Amino acid sequence: MSEVVKLERHDEVGIVTVNSPPVNALSAAVRGGILECIKAAVADPAIKGIVLTCAGRTFIAGADITEFGKPPKAPALNDVLSEIENSPKPVVAAIHGTALGGGLEVALACHFRVAVKEAKLGLPEVKLGLLPGAGGTQRLPRAVGPELAVKMIVGGDPIGAAEALKNGLIEEIVEGPASGGEAFVRKLLAEKRPLRRLRDDDSKLAAAKADRSIFTNAVAAMTKKSRGLEAPFAAADAVGYAIDFPFDEGLKKEREGFLKLVASDQSKAQRYAFFAEREAAKIAGVPEGTKSRPVNRVAILGAGTMGGGIAMSFANAGVPVTLIETGEEQLKRGLGIMQKNWEATAARGGIPADAPAKRMALITGVVGIENVGDADLVIEAVFETMAVKKEVFGKLDQFAKPGAVLASNxxxxxxxxxAKSTKRPQDVLGMHFFSPANVMKLCEIVRADKTAPDALVTAVTIARKIAKVPAVVGVCDGFVGNRMLAQRGKQSEKLLFEGALPQQVDAVVTKFGMPMGPFAMGDLAGLDIGWRSRKDRGIKSEIADALCEAGRFGQKTGKGYYKYEAGSRSALPDPEVEKLIDETLARLGRKKRAVSDEEILERMMYPMINEGAKILEEGIAARPSDIDVVWLYGYGWPIYRGGPMFWADTVGLKHIADRLSFYAKETNDPSLEPAPLLKKLAAEGKTFASLAAASKAA
Structure with missing residues (x-):
C-alpha cells in the first residue's frame, strides 16, 4: 500500500486519506496512492461507499508543478479520475482548505462533494499560462453551468463553500471533512441515492446550447483584461467544447489545448514568475531560523498619497494603524480620501458594504510624531528629501519604543x-511601496549596511501579511526598479533627439506588453516634478524643459507630451509637440532620421537589462529572479514575458551584448557598453538563469 495515501474501513465506509505535506499536491506518488486505494475499496465487498479526504491543512491544493516539463510518470491523472468516476460505489470528496486545480478536478470526478464552510474551490491554472488538463473544463460547466465555469476557469479565482453550495458544486457544508464526508456517505447509502457522474449530466448546459450568447457574453466579460495572454482565450475555448461536443471528445480537445499551452513560451514564463515570487521571500545571508519580531501595531508618518495608501494596505489586512500628520487639516484630508476610496470599492462590490467602517476603525489619526510609542513598526512616508528624512529618524530615537523596526518609504x-541619524541603525531599513500603495503589490525591502537580520525578516513577513510581494534589495540610487527605469528614461529622451516621436516610442513599449509607455507615464506623474529636480541640480533637458516652459505639465494641465480632452485620461498625439520637438532640434542643429520600431524596442529594454547585470554584479539583488519580481509586481512587466532577466535569456545574451555595443558606438554613448557580467555570460554562451542555478548548487 502507498505511504502517502491510506485506506481505512469504518464498517461499510472506506476512508481514503491523502497525507502528503505541505499541500497534498498531486505528485506521481499521490496519484498512484489514490488509484491503488480506490481500486482496493471497490474490490472490498464490505465497503459500500467511499470518502476521499486529506490530512493536514488542506485538500489537494493542485498539481505538482515541479513535474511540468519532465517526462510524465504513471499513472496519468485522467486514469485516476476515470477509476474514481467509474466506481460502482459512491465516492464523496470531503474538502477542507483549498481544492485547487488538479485537486478540484479530482473532486469533480467524485460522484458527490461536501466541504467545510471555510473551504475554497477553484481552477487557477490560467495564472500559470495553462488550462485545466484533466477534465476541469468539461466537468465544471456540467456542475455549475457555463457562466460560473467561465468565471472560475478563465478568471482563475476560487469561490467559497457558500457559493459552491448555491451553484451545485458541493452538496452540503459539513463540520469536519472526514466525519462530514462519512456521515454524508451513510445518508446516501440509506437513501439509495443514484450516483451522479458529471460526465453524463448535461442538464446545466441546456440553456447555453439553446442560446450560445450566454456563454459568449461570459467569455467577453472575463477576457477583456487579458491583452497579450494566450491561456484565458484557450481556456474559454475549452469550456466551449463542453457545450459543443460529447464529453469524451471535449476531454480530448481539452488535453490538446493543455499540451499546447504547457509547451508555450508564455506558460514557461508564467510558471517561472510563480517560482520567482516564492524564491524572493527567501532572504539571502540571513541565518536559518531567524524569527520575525512581533508586529501588533504600525505607525505611519504622513497621510498623503503614499502614507494613506500604505495605511489602507495594513487596515485591509486587519492590522491596527496609527496615522500621524503634522497638522489637523492634512490628517483630516488624508483620512477623508481613504474613506472615499473604500466606499467607492464597496459601491462597486469589491468589498463588503460594512468593510469601509470596519477598516476606518482600525486607523487612529493623530497629530505629532510623539504618538509612535506603541508601534512595533514605524514607516515614514514624508517628503522625499534627505534632510526631511534625517530629521524624522532623529526624532524617532526619542519616541519609538526599543526594538521597533524603523522603515523609510x-x-x-x-x-x-x-540610518546614521539614529542611535539604532540595526532597526532601520527601507520599505519602498509603489503608488497607489493600496493597489500595487510590490514592496522593495532595502537592506542597509547595519540592518539586523530579524528586522529584515520582520519587514518581509509583514509585507506578505498585507498581501504584498517582498523583494529584498541593497542600497544604491533608485534600488533595483527605479535604477533600471532611469536607463530606459535616458534612452527614451535620446530617441526624441534622433527623430522618434513620443507616440511611436510609447506604442512600441505598450505593444511589448507594458501598461504604459515612458511619455504617457511622464504625463501621468507630472512633468513639472522632473523639471524642478533638474533645475535644482543645474541640469537641462531641452525638449522636456521646453514643454514645461510652455505650461505643459501632463494630465493635470490637459497637455504634456500628449493632449488630453476635458475629463479624459486618453493620450492624444499633439501636432504642437511635434512642432516643438522640430524647433528644438533645429535650434540645436540636430538632424532627424527615421527610427525603426525594432531599434526603439532594443533601446528601451536592453539598457535596463544591462543595468540589471550591474545590479547583480554589485550584489544589490541576490538573484536574477528577484529583479524580475520587482518588474513584474512594481512596473507592470507583462507576466507572459517572465521579467526582464528571464526575457533576456529567451532573446539571447550574446545578441543583447552585441546590440548594446553597436548602439554605444552609433550614438556615442559609452554608458551603453555591455556590463562585465553580461559580456562574460554572453562570451560563455550562458544565461542569467545559469547564475541562479550555480548559486543554488554552491
Missing part, C-alpha cells in the same frame, strides 16, 4: 545615510 535615497 523612500524610492531613491540612501538608507545607510538615513
Amino acid at each position: 523612500t524610492s531613491y535615497l540612501n538608507i545607510d545615510e538615513i
Whole structure:
C-alpha cells in the first residue's frame, strides 16, 4: 500500500486519506496512492461507499508543478479520475482548505462533494499560462453551468463553500471533512441515492446550447483584461467544447489545448514568475531560523498619497494603524480620501458594504510624531528629501519604543545615510511601496549596511501579511526598479533627439506588453516634478524643459507630451509637440532620421537589462529572479514575458551584448557598453538563469 495515501474501513465506509505535506499536491506518488486505494475499496465487498479526504491543512491544493516539463510518470491523472468516476460505489470528496486545480478536478470526478464552510474551490491554472488538463473544463460547466465555469476557469479565482453550495458544486457544508464526508456517505447509502457522474449530466448546459450568447457574453466579460495572454482565450475555448461536443471528445480537445499551452513560451514564463515570487521571500545571508519580531501595531508618518495608501494596505489586512500628520487639516484630508476610496470599492462590490467602517476603525489619526510609542513598526512616508528624512529618524530615537523596526518609504535615497541619524541603525531599513500603495503589490525591502537580520525578516513577513510581494534589495540610487527605469528614461529622451516621436516610442513599449509607455507615464506623474529636480541640480533637458516652459505639465494641465480632452485620461498625439520637438532640434542643429520600431524596442529594454547585470554584479539583488519580481509586481512587466532577466535569456545574451555595443558606438554613448557580467555570460554562451542555478548548487 502507498505511504502517502491510506485506506481505512469504518464498517461499510472506506476512508481514503491523502497525507502528503505541505499541500497534498498531486505528485506521481499521490496519484498512484489514490488509484491503488480506490481500486482496493471497490474490490472490498464490505465497503459500500467511499470518502476521499486529506490530512493536514488542506485538500489537494493542485498539481505538482515541479513535474511540468519532465517526462510524465504513471499513472496519468485522467486514469485516476476515470477509476474514481467509474466506481460502482459512491465516492464523496470531503474538502477542507483549498481544492485547487488538479485537486478540484479530482473532486469533480467524485460522484458527490461536501466541504467545510471555510473551504475554497477553484481552477487557477490560467495564472500559470495553462488550462485545466484533466477534465476541469468539461466537468465544471456540467456542475455549475457555463457562466460560473467561465468565471472560475478563465478568471482563475476560487469561490467559497457558500457559493459552491448555491451553484451545485458541493452538496452540503459539513463540520469536519472526514466525519462530514462519512456521515454524508451513510445518508446516501440509506437513501439509495443514484450516483451522479458529471460526465453524463448535461442538464446545466441546456440553456447555453439553446442560446450560445450566454456563454459568449461570459467569455467577453472575463477576457477583456487579458491583452497579450494566450491561456484565458484557450481556456474559454475549452469550456466551449463542453457545450459543443460529447464529453469524451471535449476531454480530448481539452488535453490538446493543455499540451499546447504547457509547451508555450508564455506558460514557461508564467510558471517561472510563480517560482520567482516564492524564491524572493527567501532572504539571502540571513541565518536559518531567524524569527520575525512581533508586529501588533504600525505607525505611519504622513497621510498623503503614499502614507494613506500604505495605511489602507495594513487596515485591509486587519492590522491596527496609527496615522500621524503634522497638522489637523492634512490628517483630516488624508483620512477623508481613504474613506472615499473604500466606499467607492464597496459601491462597486469589491468589498463588503460594512468593510469601509470596519477598516476606518482600525486607523487612529493623530497629530505629532510623539504618538509612535506603541508601534512595533514605524514607516515614514514624508517628503522625499534627505534632510526631511534625517530629521524624522532623529526624532524617532526619542519616541519609538526599543526594538521597533524603523522603515523609510523612500524610492531613491540612501538608507545607510538615513540610518546614521539614529542611535539604532540595526532597526532601520527601507520599505519602498509603489503608488497607489493600496493597489500595487510590490514592496522593495532595502537592506542597509547595519540592518539586523530579524528586522529584515520582520519587514518581509509583514509585507506578505498585507498581501504584498517582498523583494529584498541593497542600497544604491533608485534600488533595483527605479535604477533600471532611469536607463530606459535616458534612452527614451535620446530617441526624441534622433527623430522618434513620443507616440511611436510609447506604442512600441505598450505593444511589448507594458501598461504604459515612458511619455504617457511622464504625463501621468507630472512633468513639472522632473523639471524642478533638474533645475535644482543645474541640469537641462531641452525638449522636456521646453514643454514645461510652455505650461505643459501632463494630465493635470490637459497637455504634456500628449493632449488630453476635458475629463479624459486618453493620450492624444499633439501636432504642437511635434512642432516643438522640430524647433528644438533645429535650434540645436540636430538632424532627424527615421527610427525603426525594432531599434526603439532594443533601446528601451536592453539598457535596463544591462543595468540589471550591474545590479547583480554589485550584489544589490541576490538573484536574477528577484529583479524580475520587482518588474513584474512594481512596473507592470507583462507576466507572459517572465521579467526582464528571464526575457533576456529567451532573446539571447550574446545578441543583447552585441546590440548594446553597436548602439554605444552609433550614438556615442559609452554608458551603453555591455556590463562585465553580461559580456562574460554572453562570451560563455550562458544565461542569467545559469547564475541562479550555480548559486543554488554552491
